[in-house]
Amino acid sequence: MNEVDSGSGTPDAVEVAADAVRRLTAAILESRVRGVATPDVSEKISVLADRLEAVAAHPRECVTGKIGTHEGALQRSPVSGPKNPVAIPLRFEQCDDGSSLAHTEFPRQYQGPPGLVHGGVSGLVLDVAMAVANSAAGRAGVTAEMTLRYLRPTPLYTEVTVRGRHVRVEGRKTWSQGTLEVDGETTVVCDGLFITKELAL
Numbered sequence: 001m002n003e004v005d006s007g008s009g010t011p012d013a014v015e016v017a018a019d020a021v022r023r024l025t026a027a028i029l030e031s032r033v034r035g036v037a038t039p040d041v042s043e044k045i046s047v048l049a050d051r052l053e054a055v056a057a058h059p060r061e062c063v064t065g066k067i068g069t070h071e072g073a074l075q076r077s078p079v080s081g082p083k084n085p086v087a088i089p090l091r092f093e094q095c096d097d098g099s100s101l102a103h104t105e106f107p108r109q110y111q112g113p114p115g116l117v118h119g120g121v122s123g124l125v126l127d128v129a130m131a132v133a134n135s136a137a138g139r140a141g142v143t144a145e146m147t148l149r150y151l152r153p154t155p156l157y158t159e160v161t162v163r164g165r166h167v168r169v170e171g172r173k174t175w176s177q178g179t180l181e182v183d184g185e186t187t188v189v190c191d192g193l194f195i196t197k198e199l200a201l
């Protein structure tokens with residue numbers, strides 16, 4: 001089983017900052033944390049945001065050049081990217097049979113119904129799980145269609161197993177399937193259709 005390259009192993013300054021922002025996001029959402037509502041704390045956070053925004057790349061630069069490389073896409077992915085504060089982040093492994101596998105716990109910021117993972121977030125994660133499996137099969141492409149079946153609730157703060165597998169191909173079309181599992185029970189199944197397409201990274 002190989003780990004899919006979504007980081008160097010040793011977190012760099014951006015990864016450490018991204019992780020701090022993740023913790024901050026969860027803390028802001030945590031109703032017990034009243035301190036964040038004080039002007040002192042919120043002003044400090046705003047000052048930092050202003051400082052980073054002032055030196056951030058223009059959005060156009062984010063989709064081309066170095067940041068847009070294959071490696072950059074994984075490291076900044078909203079699912080697996082250690083450099084993306086919005087990411088969970090998930091560390092995918094590629095199994096010997098080509099399927100993708102990851103284990104995670106979803107924190108509060110991914111909540112839909114109280115205590116449960118938002119269904120759209122499940123879809124987001126499964127899209128990438130399938131894309132990683134497709135990529136291993138040499139069938140990278142864009143998502144054309146996804147059908148999600150929510151069989152059981154997926155709880156927050158509980159170990160969730162994420163799997164993606166490549167099912168079959170026909171011309172430019174690739175069919176794949178992804179699942180979320182909790183305690184050995186499948187909670188979400190996603191069937192995806194991907195179309196092979198050259199991406200201008």
Ligand SMILES: CCCCCCCCCCCCCC(=O)SCCNC(=O)CCNC(=O)[C@H](O)C(C)(C)COP(=O)(O)OP(=O)(O)OC[C@H]1O[C@@H](n2cnc3c(N)ncnc32)[C@H](O)[C@@H]1OP(=O)(O)O
Nearest residue numbers: 004005127128131132135142143144145172173193195197
């Ligand atoms: C180790 C490394 C790991 C790396 C991991 C990578 C991680 C990265 C993870 C990132 C993951 C992120 C993933 C993302 O988020 S990808 C972002 C979300 N997806 C998109 O933005 C796609 C937008 N759509 C398009 O670009 C085009 O419409 C596509 C490319 C899909 C087709 O336009 P194109 O002009 O090129 O092709 P065509 O029209 O000749 O159609 C071709 C065939 O396909 C069939 N068809 C088309 N659409 C649909 C449909 N909706 N349902 C059913 N069938 C459909 C069509 O009937 C035809 O079939 P046939 O007539 O030949 O039988």
